[in-house]
Amino acid sequence: MALYAGPALSCSYCDVEEQQKLSERLLQVVASQCAIRKLSASEVLPRLRKELLPDGELIRASTSSAPSRGLALLEQRLEKAGSRKGWGDALALQFTSKDELLRRTSARVREVAAAREFNESARAALALELLQHYDCERELHCGERLEPSTEATARHKVHCVFRPVSCANDGCTAMYSARGEAAHDAQCGFKLLPCELGCSEHLIRSAMAAHTAGPCPNRPVDCPFKAVGCGAHVTQGELAHHLVEATPAHLMIMLEVFSQQQKQLNACGAHMTAQETLIIQQRAALEAAYSDFTAMEQKLQAAEEANKALRKDLDGALKTLSSVSKQQEAQGKRSAALAEDLAKLGTQQKTLKQHVHSELSKTTAECADLSIRVRQLESAP
Numbered sequence: 369m370a371l372y373a374g375p376a377l378s379c380s381y382c383d384v385e386e387q388q389k390l391s392e393r394l395l396q397v398v399a400s401q402c403a404i405r406k407l408s409a410s411e412v413l414p415r416l417r418k419e420l421l422p423d424g425e426l427i428r429a430s431t432s433s434a435p436s437r438g439l440a441l442l443e444q445r446l447e448k449a450g451s452r453k454g455w456g457d458a459l460a461l462q463f464t465s466k467d468e469l470l471r472r473t474s475a476r477v478r479e480v481a482a483a484r485e486f487n488e489s490a491r492a493a494l495a496l497e498l499l500q501h502y503d504c505e506r507e508l509h510c511g512e513r514l515e516p517s518t519e520a521t522a523r524h525k526v527h528c529v530f531r532p533v534s535c536a537n538d539g540c541t542a543m544y545s546a547r548g549e550a551a552h553d554a555q556c557g558f559k560l561l562p563c564e565l566g567c568s569e570h571l572i573r574s575a576m577a578a579h580t581a582g583p584c585p586n587r588p589v590d591c592p593f594k595a596v597g598c599g600a601h602v603t604q605g606e607l608a609h610h611l612v613e614a615t616p617a618h619l620m621i622m623l624e625v626f627s628q629q630q631k632q633l634n635a636c637g638a639h640m641t642a643q644e645t646l647i648i649q650q651r652a653a654l655e656a657a658y659s660d661f662t663a664m665e666q667k668l669q670a671a672e673e674a675n676k677a678l679r680k681d682l683d684g685a686l687k688t689l690s691s692v693s694k695q696q697e698a699q700g701k702r703s704a705a706l707a708e709d710l711a712k713l714g715t716q717q718k719t720l721k722q723h724v725h726s727e728l729s730k731t732t733a734e735c736a737d738l739s740i741r742v743r744q745l746e747s748a749p
């Protein structure tokens with residue numbers, strides 16, 4: 369692997385687009401540090417230079433298969449240099465958030481970009497120096513050793529793949545390295561191209577979509593009679609001719625459609641008449657049902673009144689029943705008293721009977737005594 373041998377003897381071409389990206393990145397890093405430290409670009413730059421291009425550092429190409437070791441290191445250093453903690457923690461607490469730092473950085477960008485010490489060409493020069501220092505794999509710069517003022521050197525300058533070229537397409541201001549020419553041409557919006565749909569026009573790439581979707585005569589369009597059945601495939605440019613040429617066919621289609629619609633209209637009319645009849649029938653049925661309902665309502669009213677009268681009668685009967693029941697109760701009481709009296713009389717009768725019986729027995733005994741005395745007396749001398 370070749371070693372970087374110093375800018376003076378090397379081809380100074382590098383990848384133009386990468387150089388531009390790196391310039392932008394450097395602008396952001398410087399603006400960020402200006403915002404953090406409240407310094408000007410001229411005060412920040414020497415420190416940044418020292419961080420990114422340390423004295424005596426030599427970056428060697430990687431011996432492993434891992435590519436871009438030097439560029440990865442540059443990326444790390446840029447990341448560190450643009451962060452709050454990049455140059456020590458002392459001032460890190462000035463910002464409460466990353467968003468706040470971004471806001472202040474973007475406010476400083478224009479100011480830094482306008483500073484003479486860090487204008488566009490100064491940034492590009494620093495970017496080139498960084499690429500020459502870190503790109504040891506020569507992915508983004510040439511670094512070819514050139515003898516000054518020789519024919520070989522002049523030839524190299526004309527053929528170097530990193531030589532800057534500007535886009536040849538009219539209106540395009542893009543700059544890139546020669547090796548990126550094909551890639552740029554394949555997507556350059558100013559590239560003049562024949563119409564994608566094959567009409568005679570040539571358009572720049574960025575206008576192609578609007579042309580093919582708009583005025584291009586080769587744009588496929590539907591015949592206005594498609595809705596009624598014309599299946600012709602025509603382009604915008606052919607449409608006028610098709611409309612003239614296919615007039616008889618379109619008329620026939622329209623006639624057919626008209627006749628179909630007439631049939632449908634007739635069927636609709638018949639359907640409507642049937643519906644009307646149905647509505648009249650339903651209305652009559654509804655009216656009959658309504659009059660039935662009214663009659664039933666009247667019957668219900670009469671029944672309610674009869675019910676009321678019945679209820680009144682029932683109340684009267686209930687009252688009568690209650691008084692009868694009271695009378696019955698009194699009668700019952702009287703019956704019970706009579707039964708009691710009857711029982712008492714029974715008992716008295718029984719006692720009387722016993723008394724009579726005992727009196728009778730006594731009288732019978734006295735009678736017997738008397739008869740004995742009588743006999744004694746008769747027998748006595």
Ligand SMILES: [Zn+2]
Nearest residue numbers: 379381510528
């Ligand atoms: Zn070169």
Ligand SMILES: [Zn+2]
Nearest residue numbers: 535540542556
């Ligand atoms: Zn271009």
Ligand SMILES: [Zn+2]
Nearest residue numbers: 563567584585
């Ligand atoms: Zn076209």
Ligand SMILES: [Zn+2]
Nearest residue numbers: 591593598600
């Ligand atoms: Zn048609």
